[in-house]
Amino acid sequence: MHTPAESRTAPRWIFWLLPILALAIPLATNPYTQFIINAMLIYTLVTLGFSVVIGNLGQLAFANTAFFGIGAYASAMAGNALGLPWLLTVPLAGLAGAAGGFLASAAALRGIRLYYLAIVTLAFGELMRWFYTHAGALTGGTDGLALDRGDIFGLQLNSDTVQFYIFLLLTTLLVAGTVNLLRSRLGRAIVAVRENEIATASLGIATSRIIVTAFVWSGFVVGIAGAMFALHTGRVFPESFGLTQLIINFAMVLVGGLGSVIGAVLGAVALTALPEYVRAFPGMEEIFFGVIVMVVLLVMPKGLASLLRRVSPIFHETHHRD
């Protein structure tokens, strides 16, 4: 029997149609458009992980770019130093990102909140970038760290099409995993912490454990996105994980809809595609980007996902609260 909330939503299997239909995308792309679509899949995970902490958990934490960089460098370093094939570096990158998430959660556990947490986590991100730049022997410094992409079951991993199918699989699994986490008892506790941490604790819920779990899951998801990014670009550079990256990721979360899984997908797709459409106007990208973000947030302050919710109840997310 469905709960009342679930009865308003369509059967969840409908969402599995999306990745199945997406299997045909490479039939209609060239290497450039395929590269952009692959970036959309990567940024879907980056936005999703960010949204879990900032949207669902309600913590003003900006360590997302740090997790992204940690995952990317963990993958490239494991490939180079240990000679592991890229596929085996993916779980390592996820675990490294999760470890980063655990470290970032330590600040939140010590009662640091709001703007103080924002500054501490921003500093964490900048510290990591300093490390990538200066630990040249490990990270390649500002020249970056090249990745030997190799192959998987005989298929060359430098092919954008091969990357697409792997990224689609990973993104689908992690989006589904995040939806399941948020629909679980733990996910409801995450949202409860956001709504009122003291009231949640008074119900006997160990809020510190909830906070750590949300950060660790966020780090895991974004860390895997980092490994995908390393494969995608073939070389990781410190400047890929700076403040500009963070601002773009934050905009993706807000434009899609804070705390919404559908919003994470929409925000990532929209803000990855948009800069490509304004390529024809060199130097205008920042202006277009800023205007579009402002317009979306003024017209739809709850993000693109809220528009879809108005169109059809199929897009209602049981774990999501406006």
Added chain:
Amino acid sequence: MNSRAKQFGLAAVLALLAVNPAFADETTGITDDSISIGVMGPFSGNASSYSKAEIGLMAYYQMINDEGGIHGRKLVAIQEDTACDPAKAIAAAKKLIHQDKVFMLQGNSCSGAAVAIKPEVVDAGLPWIVAHAVSDTISTPPSANIFHGVPTGEANGNAMAAFVLSRPDTRNVAIIEHSNDWAHSYSNPARAYLKQQGIEPVLELVMERGQTDATAQVLKLKQAKPDFIIGALYEAETAIFLRDMKKYGLDTPVMGTAGTDLENTLKRVGDLDTVKNYFVVHPYVDNLDGPRMKKWADMIHKYYPDEELTNFSYIAIGSGVALVEALKSIGPDLDRAKLIAALDAIKDLDTGILSSPITWSADERRGVQGSAVAGFVDGKPTVLEAWQTPYQ
């Protein structure tokens, strides 16, 4: 799933993988009256000031077009923004190669972005002339289709050390630098050059970016008493270092990188006395406001009237001159292989703008192997070949 379904699935996946076509058309991007050239640069973002190099290059294309083009063909630049971001640069390269289908690529400021696109360009096989980024990694080891048209980090480092040693009786050389790869790209070749001459630095110091005081470094240098100091520092830190040298009475000459502009440094420190012993790598034949650079400044202003000219504005033009020379030598029957062969045939080309000639070969694609130096002589910025020897 039965075996037939598995076979069908495997066949479908392999068919999808085969969709992306190989890219090897030798005459892609050429028509009877045009040659399309992908020009990538940081037209947005924090490093957008570097894109002045690409503006200068495109002004040169327009000048050539106004003169009738090359064998009846105009040079058509297709601009793409990299924002100095490696991922954006790869997207830009893929777009130019696979969607816009350009004949060749020229431009690229920012070494990181250029290094990131190298595998894509090598796979595609189209000619690429790097016109601004300096990392030796881009063109070494040589790739079949990549040409470097500016002095690389190694050429600059060698030029710095050679100038230092051209001062009579220079034996004690100290090095002060940032602890990043940009600084190392100058200081390491300079170290190697010194070592070849049997000289080890008497003192090696670090001054971090953002440091607002160089007292400790200057006092150590005073004790070491070097004959010359090599400074691989950004402009802001250079100004602080020179200011503190003057404050503590240290008047040792300092050799700086191409990342600092002589006159901008003077503006920063405010008085000529502080910079009178400061020298910088200068890749041009004249001062920026000198008579031999005037025609290039006028050319840029003709096509981009509002463009503010800086040191970067001229750096890519020399490689543009080399491209035109190669295209002219081929004749009207143009293809990529012929262009690559013609570029490799360029030897000791005086571009009229770069202080060192361009020479390419299949074994060495770093075409500009040296650079002049600029310093103040009698209070005026002067281009020098060696210590107290004006550039001819």
